[in-house]
Amino acid sequence: MDIINIILVIFFAGALITAFAAKISSIVQDILFIGTILATSIIFFLNINTNTETIINLSHINLTLGLTPLSLYFAFIVFGLAVLAGFYAVGQMQGKKKKGYFYFNYLLSIAAMFGILVSKDLVSFFIFWEIMTWSSYLLVIYNGENVQKTGIKYFVLSAIGAYSMLMAIVIIHSLTGSFLISDLISGFNNMSANMQILIPVLLLTGFGVKAALMPLHIWAPDAYSNAPMSYTAIFSGALSKMGIYGMVIVFLTLITKLPQETLIRDIIAWLGAITAAISTLWAIKQDDAKRLLAYSSIGQLGYIVVGVAIGTPLAMLAGLFLAFMHGVFKSTLFMVVGAIEKQTGTSNLKEVTGLIRKMPWTFIAALISIIALAGIPPLGGFVGKWMLYESLITSNHYLLVTLVFFSSTAAFLYCYKFLFGFFLGQEEKEWSHVKEAPAIMVVPMLILSLISVVLGSFPQLILKPINSALSYYSLPDTYNNLWKESMIFNKWGDQVALTPIVYGVAIVFIVFAVFLFFKNRKTSRYVTTKDISTSGEVPKEHENLTFKENFFQPFLRAVEPAMKRQMDKYMLAFAKGLEDLFDFTRRIYNGNGQTYAIYAIIFVIILLLLSNNLFS
Amino acid sequence: MYNDKNKQKIVDIIKNAARKHSLWVLAYGTGCGAIEVPATMTSRYDAERLGVRGAATPRQADVLLITGYLTVKTLKRVIRVYEQMQDPKYVIGFGSCTINGGMYFDSYNTINQLDLYLPVDVYISGCMPRPEAVLEGFGKLQELIGKGIANGAQQYKENLDFYRENQKKVIKNWDFQDYNW
């Protein structure tokens, strides 16, 4: 049996066994769960080979599985996050109900993501895509709140995406007579002009849903915030990247062959940028950390879409690099929220304050990830942002880059809100009992933040596989042109050398930290946050002085016009209208036999009247 | 410590020179004296030319300016503010009320003698002292600082028990943190 099949079989079998292992013991279940993920990852990482190809023969369809360099790159993200979030999940799920349900769907969605990545034909792609959709759907409704609203919204949007993809798939089959992606690519030139537009648009709709692109994003805030955080780490970190993965393929192989190439690229890029801007504003408004991060995820995916859609080599590098980075830091942040929620019981930024001294390791992970998210040098996020801006500027997208820059700057606001809300501010008595999260949860977060740090000075670790992935789709080699070791260049030859920057920043930081910290360490005394200058007043223990309400109110007031209209509301109103309409059709069946008889007569009469037109 | 008058090292001389020309004032506008402070600071008398400048919070301030009578209630706040200030720090008692209670000497809730509760470096007498007097007072404080003998904070630290005893006598709801720096 081939290695891909083995991995898939282990996944499916592991999922089933884990689901029912609860009957034996909870620990056995944990071990099985971790074992499945570890086994598959180890098999995968030990046997990476882009040449293998497995064909499953069905009578009328051949399912072809195999790895490409691009899918290999995304498989890194999936497996890496799956292992780390898996360990984290074991910690987070301690003592929770429906563990088997969670583990089952978790493993299944990882398997599905792996399946998507190894699919070389569209049917198996779609099969795994749908498995991913429903397994993630089952996890979105895991905690049972708002299932009818959140879950259905997620599923309907996913279905819209998946079905438009399915439509594209069957059209492709009818045109090329094959489901293979390679046949689509080679046969695309021969299609009629309408089909050449229709197919990419349908495919992009499908991928756009998972990538939470602008009009199709409305599921994301609810779904991300409702799933258990250990899964949202995967959901936002890896699952959304499947949409990006599909988009990358579409843009690299199909859109390039179109006469309207630039138009489609610009439309999608603008959609991505507007998504980023608007969702950033909404993220600023949120008071629940989960929703904040959910909106932030949408925004970050917007940047990635911009990069992928623009599609110059540098933009592609930027998009794919950001995809990796987003997987790393956003899943860390979701894990942080999960850890805090586990320890305090709430994820509301207004309620929890001053955990920095209670949960220092979590804070470090959060701080590093937030800095990476904000794109501030010297961490990994900066590299991606830099490449994105440079690619936009060098490819003449000036207003786009301004918009992206706006959302990127506005992102500082929610970054600060997140850190301040949870960790800084007044230390309240209410949370004095809070302890650091267990090691099994903290260590994955720290490992992920370490990756953010490392990628800030050694981006070549990731740029190399991206480069080979892009070369596979016959983009020019970017090594030496756009990056070289830890240097990154733009088209005009301007460069940033990352390692010296990191050293410089580190040296200056250490100098002043030493100056401030070690010099004052002896003489300086820690005082509680109650001991602050409050016009001489002595705050009581129960008095909460933290600034929480209307955190960015002036800013939100300034950007109010942009936030007046909400896609979500329109969509819900539309859905409501549809349901009312269906209620009307329901009344066709009024339960009266005589009416039905009349229907029958009318039916006959209509047919007779139309018979001349119908039967020629 | 810093303000020991007998052992002024060269470093201390330089530091004191800087300190005396950079007095950041936290004006605690308790009584009617608060009205004189703006006059002192603004264009006519312009205390800033002497390096005297307002500070926003006690953490940043050097001088605590107590402008007028203190009630029991405000005394508590004043002590709190004083203890939040960082060394070196000075107190200026402003107006007669801080010296002997002034016209409120027989009120049931005013403090007659600020000295008992906080170490005052310089008193400015008058009811109210005019801006000229205030500037004179700042000048006096600068002189003391230059000589290294404006060491009220030192006194406060050494005689903390005495001050605490007096403070607790009038302040019934005592909920301060320890003062140990």
Added chain:
Amino acid sequence: MVGTPVLFIVIPLLAAFIIPLTGMVWKNSVRIIPGLVLSYMLALSVSLMWHITETGTVVEVIAGWKPPIGINLVFSPFSGFLATLMIFLGLLVWAYSYKFKRNVDSEPALKYFILLMLLVTGSVGIVLTGDIFNMFVFIEIVGISGYGLTSFYTRRDSAEAAFKYLFMGSIASTFLLLAIMIIYSQLGTLNIAEIADKMPMMSNKLKVISLIFFILAIGIEAEIFPLNGWAPDVYTQAPGPIGAAFAGIVVKSAIYASVRLVYTMFDLSGALDLFIVIGLITFIVAETTALRQERLKRMLAYSSIGQMGLVMVAFGIGTKEGIFAALFLIFNHAIIKSLLFFSGSYLVYNKKNKFIKHVNGMGKYLPITSILFTIGAFAIIGLPPFAGFWSKLAILTAAADSKMLMLIAIILTVSILEAVYYLRVINRIYFFPKKKSTEAKKPTLNALIVMISLGIIIMVIGFYPDLITGIIDRAATDLMDKTGYIKDILTINN
């Protein structure tokens, strides 16, 4: 050859008459004999299916009168496939309801099983017969047993539903008879093959009129819009498993009849387009209506109607891929909808109104039933890796191959609605708190076995559709081959 097709009619009819007699002697025989008969029939049909792969279509001549004079039964890959499927479902329904009314006296059970036998017999007869008048007779048999089963619970609502069914059924019979009369008067024959052979001789106008009458008559049985008003009531009021029987057996036979009409008998070019239009309207109306239902069984009923509309659409595409897809969908729908009816009736077991809200929180109390219902729902939505996906893919591929892009778009859009109402139920099963007043009724062992085996079939077909696609492919080829059909029957000489 192990047996002849005539046994499919004779044995169950015989059994239906014998059961009351044996029931007097040994009460349990009422329950056991139908099972034995159905098992025998299943074995027979499977072996016949095996047989015809080698020898080709089997044509049984009744009483030695050759067609076109005599009545003949045709066991072709197409009709054989449907007959096997129906018998299999009949067996499942029997197994599921084996303990039906166990603790009451045997009379209701007797009625139930006799009517069930007749229902299966009639449906199999419709599929196998090669004579339209004979088909009329079988339709009547199915109808009568259907009325009986609908009014099985002697309640007001059941009676009303049965009456509506009867009412519509008699309209159907009238028009069917009229259509048959027209054809007989014009062509002088009732044999389907010969009618097909002679059809060009008929005047176009009469052809159209008779086809319309046929469509009306069979459309009532096939639950096409707007002739399906009776169906939801019947599904709701009949005993739980009978819903599955209707969805899986009766409707399939009616679909068979209409397909036979259009593909074999009539040579009207617009008929297939009519199929697409009617099927699509049925699909859309049924699915949108299902979205707003408050009762579980009504919802399943509308869903079933919708799926039948989709089947008609697939038949209407007219290519071999279309027929393949339609048959695949028929098969999938039969097993999946049976599973849904079976498990669904346990989820709302003890409630009279069987509202959807009564499934709240059942996931905790009836875990296996709930999981099976979920599998069924996922399968019928068309999510891989369950069986329903492959048939949906087949339909869409067929439509795409015929360049019907709007059709694909409409089918997929409506499919989203389908997903919505099934997921709403699933969400309720797992995530809503159970009401105190509802009681969970554990499924009996035989029911559980039936449901689990259905679930396993769904999963297995989902993972390995090749198990069934070969048979369906042969059936589709057979249906397309009109001249072969005529030749097989008219040149028979035994």
Added chain:
Amino acid sequence: MESLLMNILGAVTTFLLAFAVGMTYGGLRRKIVARVQNRYGPPFYQNFIDAFKLYSKSTAIHHGAMHFLGPAFIMVSSVVSLMFIPVLTNNQWFPNLNFQGDLIFLIYIMVFGPLGMALGAGQTGNPNSAIGVTRGLSQMVGFEIPWVMALIALMVQYKTTSITGLLDIQVQSGHWFMFENPFAFSAAILASLGMFRYSPFDIVGAPTELASGPMSENGGKFLFVMMSSGSVFAFVKLTLIVDLFMGGASNLIILVIKTFLLYMIPVTYGIVSPRYRTEQSITYFWGWPLFFGLIAIIYAVFF
């Protein structure tokens, strides 16, 4: 090794220069403001005295690790951005640590500081600090947009994103970009008003309103570091604008003259203006400055 040592020495020299110039400018500003208000005003070296006094004050209390690290963060921002700016056109006297960085990098490293300080301010637990920080960050979103648009206009016009590249073009051609693309210059200047945070944009530290905002819990050495970083940062901003728009400076005197003239813009604008509300301050930058930015880009693309 020797070159590295020279580099470090040069960096330290640059830092000291920036510190001195920034402090002096701050003192001069106080003097000018005083003269406008018909006061005598403090001596121009008053800021040095204040800084030294702050340095000599004890730092008796702290609120935790971030309280320490916040000022360090902001200092990193100032110093590192200083290192990336060519102070003089001939790099002999003040060689930067020659890490090659470009404008995008500079923009990001410049916002690093406020964010770091925000963290430090956050841990103090003082509500005023947090309010000040939120105002500051909001305002930053405001002025960054025209600022970036101005820079993009330059980058587009001259097909480089490197500061030295832009500077070299000006030096070689002899044309200053403030005349080549006046709209970009206007946008940048208007944006720089916000960067300096003098009134009417002094909403962050608003002394009477927020008790100096983010700095309200910082005394002594914390305040000293913040103050010096502010001075260095002022120098960085001025030098950057001089480099980008005014052809750089070939020696210190020219640099001082140019930067001082530039510095007078926010100072004089500040003297005559009262304080904006926060949202006014944000939307201010989305009015004329943004318009100028747009025009600058259009100008750069089409002319």
